[in-house]
Amino acid sequence: MTINYLNSCQLNFHDAISYDVLTDYERDLLEKNTVQIEYKKGETICKQGTFASHVIYIEKGLVKVYIEGNPKNLILTITPENQYVGLQTFYNGNNTFLYTVSTYVDTTVKLVDIQSFKQVLNKNPKFSTKIIQILNEHSAQTYGRFFCLTRKQSHGRMADILLCLSQSIFKSNSFELPLSRQDLGELTGLSTESVIRIMKDFKDDNLISVSCKTLEIMNPEKLKRISEVG
Amino acid sequence: MTINYLNSCQLNFHDAISYDVLTDYERDLLEKNTVQIEYKKGETICKQGTFASHVIYIEKGLVKVYIEGNPKNLILTITPENQYVGLQTFYNGNNTFLYTVSTYVDTTVKLVDIQSFKQVLNKNPKFSTKIIQILNEHSAQTYGRFFCLTRKQSHGRMADILLCLSQSIFKSNSFELPLSRQDLGELTGLSTESVIRIMKDFKDDNLISVSCKTLEIMNPEKLKRISEVG
DNA sequence: CTTTTTTTATGATACAGATCAGTTTTTTTA
DNA sequence: TAAAAAAACTGATCTGTATCATAAAAAAAG
Numbered sequence: 001m002t003i004n005y006l007n008s009c010q011l012n013f014h015d016a017i018s019y020d021v022l023t024d025y026e027r028d029l030l031e032k033n034t035v036q037i038e039y040k041k042g043e044t045i046c047k048q049g050t051f052a053s054h055v056i057y058i059e060k061g062l063v064k065v066y067i068e069g070n071p072k073n074l075i076l077t078i079t080p081e082n083q084y085v086g087l088q089t090f091y092n093g094n095n096t097f098l099y100t101v102s103t104y105v106d107t108t109v110k111l112v113d114i115q116s117f118k119q120v121l122n123k124n125p126k127f128s129t130k131i132i133q134i135l136n137e138h139s140a141q142t143y144g145r146f147f148c149l150t151r152k153q154s155h156g157r158m159a160d161i162l163l164c165l166s167q168s169i170f171k172s173n174s175f176e177l178p179l180s181r182q183d184l185g186e187l188t189g190l191s192t193e194s195v196i197r198i199m200k201d202f203k204d205d206n207l208i209s210v211s212c213k214t215l216e217i218m219n220p221e222k223l224k225r226i227s228e229v230g
Numbered sequence: 231m232t233i234n235y236l237n238s239c240q241l242n243f244h245d246a247i248s249y250d251v252l253t254d255y256e257r258d259l260l261e262k263n264t265v266q267i268e269y270k271k272g273e274t275i276c277k278q279g280t281f282a283s284h285v286i287y288i289e290k291g292l293v294k295v296y297i298e299g300n301p302k303n304l305i306l307t308i309t310p311e312n313q314y315v316g317l318q319t320f321y322n323g324n325n326t327f328l329y330t331v332s333t334y335v336d337t338t339v340k341l342v343d344i345q346s347f348k349q350v351l352n353k354n355p356k357f358s359t360k361i362i363q364i365l366n367e368h369s370a371q372t373y374g375r376f377f378c379l380t381r382k383q384s385h386g387r388m389a390d391i392l393l394c395l396s397q398s399i400f401k402s403n404s405f406e407l408p409l410s411r412q413d414l415g416e417l418t419g420l421s422t423e424s425v426i427r428i429m430k431d432f433k434d435d436n437l438i439s440v441s442c443k444t445l446e447i448m449n450p451e452k453l454k455r456i457s458e459v460g
Numbered sequence: 461c462t463t464t465t466t467t468t469a470t471g472a473t474a475c476a477g478a479t480c481a482g483t484t485t486t487t488t489t490a
Numbered sequence: 491t492a493a494a495a496a497a498a499c500t501g502a503t504c505t506g507t508a509t510c511a512t513a514a515a516a517a518a519a520g
Contacts, residue, residue: 142369146297146375193499
């Protein structure tokens with residue numbers, strides 16, 4: 001048996017964590033230690049290297065999670081609403097954020113105090129099991145992206161990312177793309193110019209169509225094949 | 231503040247999971263549902279895509295954890311003794327192994343039945359918190375490697391991996407290297423020939439010395455600098 | 461110990477994708 | 491609504507690394 005096809009959106013993430021596994025006391029504790037914050041487009045929610053005092057839950061909006069590098073960043077994930085960010089910071093040795101998170105659009109987040117969160121984790125195995133599940137889904141996705149960026153070449157990577165955005169993030173063949181070409185470059189590990197050229201190739205082949213900020217996937221099957229062969 | 235230096239061995243992994251957070255009953259349950267198996271050098275412990283019926287604990291030896299690709303694999307981690315492999319397979323949607331694990335040297339592993347493991351996780355929050363910690367350390371390491379392989383060029387990647395092997399795996403500046411040049415290629419995302427050429431460059435600059443299978447890191451500081459500048 | 465296979469090594473060549481330089485279009489700001 | 495700034499685009503050129511071909515050395519098999 002051979003398993004070759006790996007992409008960046010292996011799994012459908014579970015929406016929202018169910019607070020229903022919590023006791024009334026635990027739910028209360030978390031809610032009391034949660035604040036809701038509004039961020040404008042382009043703002044930074046948390047900065048790589050700073051101490052993590054809270055877990056971030058994206059209530060509404062869209063963010064990118066990325067490692068800052070010189071001269072180029074690496075986007076780890078694009079995270080839409082109803083998902084957690086920052087669960088990897090528990091117990092990572094020094095309790096600092098491993099990445100920076102910033103917004104693509106106006107975004108509402110809930111910041112949950114990390115001590116309270118840990119307290120519940122330490123008491124409620126159903127809750128921690130749920131968290132393990134989420135962490136593992138993230139791992140699976142990271143492995144898929146890892147493979148994509150190190151083993152596929154440019155057209156395969158772009159096809160992979162476009163399909164991932166369409167299927168996992170925007171859940172439609174046609175969507176407004178708030179990411180710049182540079183962002184797509186940081187997602188795919190390509191230069192901005194290469195992203196532009198490949199998008200043009202895809203347009204010329206009628207695989208996608210672009211007008212203003214709207215991107216439409218015209219031929220997902222062919223894109224998938226391109227993603228598969230690399 | 232800028233944080234630029236990321237490498238593949240960010241953290242010192244906790245050795246062995248402490249069964250001391252378990253009750254007698256739980257410890258018994260796990261031990262009754264554990265088998266110990268010996269593998270010879272080069273054997274496959276688990277195969278990507280197969281159903282995961284157990285968690286793997288490396289009792290003694292050295293293994294590689296890799297994603298199989300056509301034509302090239304991607305080694306996710308090299309795992310030494312006293313560490314778990316396969317914790318990411320819980321609840322990954324279909325309970326299959328995301329990667330293949332095979333041995334570099336004769337290796338003894340303990341296979342823990344996954345149902346029993348889950349049962350304990352679901353009951354004992356101290357245990358599941360510990361597992362979360364391990365998973366997060368793995369995440370941090372994966373992010374470091376991800377960054378290394380997508381943002382550094384060949385000499386930086388090789389320097390990074392050699393330091394990682396020296397510091398995290400063999401814990402010595404001089405060690406027997408059971409990995410072939412091809413393995414180093416799959417770890418760094420380089421061709422075998424490139425690995426050979428870069429090793430030669432490092433030898434010529436007296437950064438390392440190689441005789442038979444013994445590798446010695448002569449100048450870790452300079453290697454670190456090469457790893458940092460990419 | 462000899463033969464075969466695998467691994468390591470080296471040089472020549474090719475090419476994918478980066479970089480650079482510049483223009484056009486879009487968005488933001490005043 | 492005009493000016494400035496940012497983003498998108500295009501072509502020319504460069505370069506890091508893969509690929510190919512082949513040889514030497516080491517390991518495995520007979």
